[in-house]
Amino acid sequence: MTITKPKPQATPAADAFIAGAPDAESKPRGVKKGNKQQISLTIAPPLLAKIDELAAELGQSRAAVINMAIYRAVEHGLVIDGLRKY
Template sequence: MAITRKPAKAASAVASEAADAADAFISGAPDADADAPPAPRRVRKGRKVQITLTITEPLLQRVDELAEQLGQSRAAVINLAVVQMLERGLRLGGGE
């Protein structure tokens, strides 16, 4: 039995396989889907999601005063206000 060389592949087939391997490698990268918007990062606390809210100091004082009057937490008062706004609508300009 004679020893023979492995037949050489055509140059175009080798280039095609290399391109396919490169595409597979690149598409497997963590940032490969850069066009898609990043998923929002969420911190879960039970059934709730933690958010960051920025408000003015005077508004925060009013919220804290109301929370104390109602015997509720600041977060509970803010949640209540959001629920009421969503259920009853939002009036802008203070008009009745």
């Protein structure tokens, strides 16, 4: 049988000190551009072509069309397999 030392318990003061360190926060991935967060998105080429066509018809950028679609899905829900999802 081996003898082991008990692990020291962290104190609230030590936890607060560590949490106050400048590098304590986890930073979101990607690049922040103004009020928006840049992400990486992979889209099938046929769908991307349809998005580009729609963007041209609307006189909007590809990113604007994708943002509008996501906003509508989040705010108004989606119908997936006949079921409405919010």
